[in-house]
Amino acid sequence: MKTSVIGFPRVGELRELKFATEKYWRGDISEKELRDTAKDIRKKNWSIQQEKGIDFISSNDFSFYDNLLDTAYAFNIVPKRYKELGLSDIDTYFAMARGYQGEKGDVKALAMKKWFNTNYHYMVPEFDDGTEVKLAGTKALDEYSEAKALGIQTKTVIAGPFTLLKLTRFTGSTKAEDIADRLAESYIELILKLSEAGEEWVQLDEPYLVRDLTEEDIALFEKLYKKILSEKNVKILLQTYFGDVRDIYKKLVSLDFDAVGLDFIEGIKTAELIKEYGFPKDKILFAGLLNGKNIWRNNYKKTLETIFDLKALGINTVLSTSCSLLHVPFTLRNESKLPQKYTEHFAFAEEKLSELLELSSLANAENFAEIAGDSEYTANEKLFKNRPDVVIEKVQNRVSSIKESDYTRLPVFEEREKIQKEVFNLPLFPTTTIGSFPQTQDVKQNRSAFRKGEITLEQYKDFNKKKILSCVREQEEIGLDVIVHGEYERNDMVEYFGEHLEGYLFTEKAWVQSYGTRCVKPPIIWGDVSRREAITLEWSAYAKSCTDKPVKGMLTGPVTILNWSFPREDISVKESTLQIALAIRDEVLDLEANGINIIQIDEAALREKLPLRKSDWYSQYLDWAIPAFRLVHSGVKPETQIHTHMCYSEFTDIIPAIDNMDADVITFEASRSDLLILDSLKANNFKTEVGPGVYDIHSPRVPSEEEIVSALEKMLGKIDKEKLWVNPDCGLKTRGETETKASLVNLVAAAKKLRNK
Ligand code: GLN
Ligand code: ZN
Numbered sequence: 001m002k003t004s005v006i007g008f009p010r011v012g013e014l015r016e017l018k019f020a021t022e023k024y025w026r027g028d029i030s031e032k033e034l035r036d037t038a039k040d041i042r043k044k045n046w047s048i049q050q051e052k053g054i055d056f057i058s059s060n061d062f063s064f065y066d067n068l069l070d071t072a073y074a075f076n077i078v079p080k081r082y083k084e085l086g087l088s089d090i091d092t093y094f095a096m097a098r099g100y101q102g103e104k105g106d107v108k109a110l111a112m113k114k115w116f117n118t119n120y121h122y123m124v125p126e127f128d129d130g131t132e133v134k135l136a137g138t139k140a141l142d143e144y145s146e147a148k149a150l151g152i153q154t155k156t157v158i159a160g161p162f163t164l165l166k167l168t169r170f171t172g173s174t175k176a177e178d179i180a181d182r183l184a185e186s187y188i189e190l191i192l193k194l195s196e197a198g199e200e201w202v203q204l205d206e207p208y209l210v211r212d213l214t215e216e217d218i219a220l221f222e223k224l225y226k227k228i229l230s231e232k233n234v235k236i237l238l239q240t241y242f243g244d245v246r247d248i249y250k251k252l253v254s255l256d257f258d259a260v261g262l263d264f265i266e267g268i269k270t271a272e273l274i275k276e277y278g279f280p281k282d283k284i285l286f287a288g289l290l291n292g293k294n295i296w297r298n299n300y301k302k303t304l305e306t307i308f309d310l311k312a313l314g315i316n317t318v319l320s321t322s323c324s325l326l327h328v329p330f331t332l333r334n335e336s337k338l339p340q341k342y343t344e345h346f347a348f349a350e351e352k353l354s355e356l357l358e359l360s361s362l363a364n365a366e367n368f369a370e371i372a373g374d375s376e377y378t379a380n381e382k383l384f385k386n387r388p389d390v391v392i393e394k395v396q397n398r399v400s401s402i403k404e405s406d407y408t409r410l411p412v413f414e415e416r417e418k419i420q421k422e423v424f425n426l427p428l429f430p431t432t433t434i435g436s437f438p439q440t441q442d443v444k445q446n447r448s449a450f451r452k453g454e455i456t457l458e459q460y461k462d463f464n465k466k467k468i469l470s471c472v473r474e475q476e477e478i479g480l481d482v483i484v485h486g487e488y489e490r491n492d493m494v495e496y497f498g499e500h501l502e503g504y505l506f507t508e509k510a511w512v513q514s515y516g517t518r519c520v521k522p523p524i525i526w527g528d529v530s531r532r533e534a535i536t537l538e539w540s541a542y543a544k545s546c547t548d549k550p551v552k553g554m555l556t557g558p559v560t561i562l563n564w565s566f567p568r569e570d571i572s573v574k575e576s577t578l579q580i581a582l583a584i585r586d587e588v589l590d591l592e593a594n595g596i597n598i599i600q601i602d603e604a605a606l607r608e609k610l611p612l613r614k615s616d617w618y619s620q621y622l623d624w625a626i627p628a629f630r631l632v633h634s635g636v637k638p639e640t641q642i643h644t645h646m647c648y649s650e651f652t653d654i655i656p657a658i659d660n661m662d663a664d665v666i667t668f669e670a671s672r673s674d675l676l677i678l679d680s681l682k683a684n685n686f687k688t689e690v691g692p693g694v695y696d697i698h699s700p701r702v703p704s705e706e707e708i709v710s711a712l713e714k715m716l717g718k719i720d721k722e723k724l725w726v727n728p729d730c731g732l733k734t735r736g737e738t739e740t741k742a743s744l745v746n747l748v749a750a751a752k753k754l755r756n757k
Helices: 016-026 032-051 065-076 089-098 139-149 161-167 176-197 215-230 249-254 268-279 301-312 349-362 373-382 393-398 414-425 441-451 459-478 495-499 537-545 558-563 573-593 612-631 652-659 677-683 703-716 737-756
Strands: 099-103 104-105 112-114 121-123 153-157 203-205 235-239 259-264 283-290 316-321 500-505 512-515 516-519 524-531 552-554 598-602 640-644 665-668 689-693
Touching: 032 139, 032 349, 065 089, 065 121, 065 139, 065 161, 089 099, 099 268, 121 139, 139 153, 139 176, 139 373, 139 612, 139 640, 153 176, 153 301, 153 512, 161 176, 176 203, 176 215, 176 414, 215 235, 215 249, 259 268, 268 301, 283 301, 283 349, 301 316, 316 349, 349 373, 393 516, 393 524, 393 573, 414 640, 441 459, 459 537, 459 737, 495 552, 500 512, 500 573, 537 573, 552 573, 558 612, 573 598, 573 612, 598 612, 612 652, 652 677, 665 737, 677 689
Parallel strands: 153 203, 203 235, 235 259, 259 283, 283 316, 552 598, 598 640, 640 665, 665 689
Antiparallel strands: 099 104, 112 121, 500 524, 512 516
């Protein structure tokens, strides 16, 4: 059976692209040097796949920042404000990705959003009226030719026109339908060029098809593809992922695609759809059977059951990953610390290639009888019978004895709000930050020196305490009302907690791209989770001892910890989350007992695992995720103020659920999305106090005082002045110290100006 990979991690085995790109941004290396690094990464990625014997290897899965941005750029969907800067190609592209502030002008970046239900972020393309859609970039073509010159025939991957249009923001009066024809023609032009260069297969990624589709959506899809398919001169693989395509399956397989890629992992209905409606004999099914999002070894028995079913139905099948391997780390080879009893249960991108290969040969059989006794099969089967160090009985008992009342905090919000106003006596428009302060070299060095055993625990702590002290002083100087300790002890808001929890495993080099050059290293939930000892108490208590102002403790919530970890597949995510919630609850109570009476519990990733289909939102997710959050803080006193933070503002449609988290204050990202959410907060009578971030921390740009005042004034049109908090839109750890201070000074000045008005 042939094999296919939808896409491969592109930041490089050791994040080479990240480092090169950041050097380029700082002006330390030339564009040529950056491009050379990129070229090396592509070559290595293709070669690895070729050596493993993958039949359908992707090109153009590489990106300097984001694939959807690449596609928008390739078709000239570039807002005027970036073109007008008059920068080079690559700098215009980077200006769209991260904003630009320099001698040529001052523009903000495009909005950034979570890519479907992943922790990857894409840049939201923006279409101005008057933009001419045309083929403007040669990236796909160049990368195809580059691979070909290396003797590797690839399939070119491009984000499909439907998904592109659905995710684009139209700023003027032009609508998606208005440019559909022109866009289809541009795709045709690109595909023609590819075919002239020797390309045989083009993979068009249409993950948007796994969402709820309206009739208009389906019509738009059809319009685009009837056109593209009528003029194609290569074979076209229509690739979907992150779910099933129940709203369009019949139509999809009736169109003239040469192959259709379906997700069997998250697509809970995929197998059913095929059984019910059949799959045409003249097409190839790219069956996404290897989980592209999780790191566990594939269960060959389960996979082969599906494969044998498909074969019995006479379906021409290619074995594929369920989505791009972008969402898993590159290789297990660099993990030297984890014992084999654990690692033998894992498959990262490279190991998934081996699995594809093993499965492809096992799949040549027609049934299980033919593979009985096969050594690879037997070895795989054994893995699923025995996983060591998983069960902690105490934890399981604690979860099963949770009472309904444990999910409710008393007294109700309105009463707490009154009590807290009195206790804290904060000014109107209180100012605060989201938690982290710039993670400068010295901070990272301190952690890494400690990890390597080069300094003692005492030295490590002393350094952090000095940082905390100066961070607190700086915040006092700037005039912030609620102080944070700065999070110098944390590399990552989830990994840090995982490290202090039983049941977690950690990798050394298992980075996964989150956005642009930013990567995260998700920990692995191996078994039952419990708290070993107090986690953040020492830092928060120290910060508190440095100041008379209120200090906000800083925790990560259970849903986010789960969502940013690689979850178990042997128990439900709900059960895992409740285990984590109980652990964080203990931490909340410890902080409170030590006088930390403002506690922020970040749920940066709460929306991430929201099912892509509305009909599943509550039953599959919110019905347990929101109570899990409440379980964390339901034990605190009325005068303890619970904050939460979310890294996006796209919760217009789940506002009641967010209010139901029953926090006292919520901060979120609003600066990049034009404050659209405020209308919905108002419409829903949102009770929780809110701090819709007043400036975008994803960019080094310093917002002016006037800019912040005007953002706040807009907010005041929608939010009661008694409920409005003033803060940046996320943590400051990726920013430099100078811009951070300048921005916060302006932020405080803006809040004061408003108070005086
Ligand atoms: N408290 C965290 C920080 O400030 C929140 C980060 C996040 O939301 N991603 O870094
Ligand atoms: Zn955030």
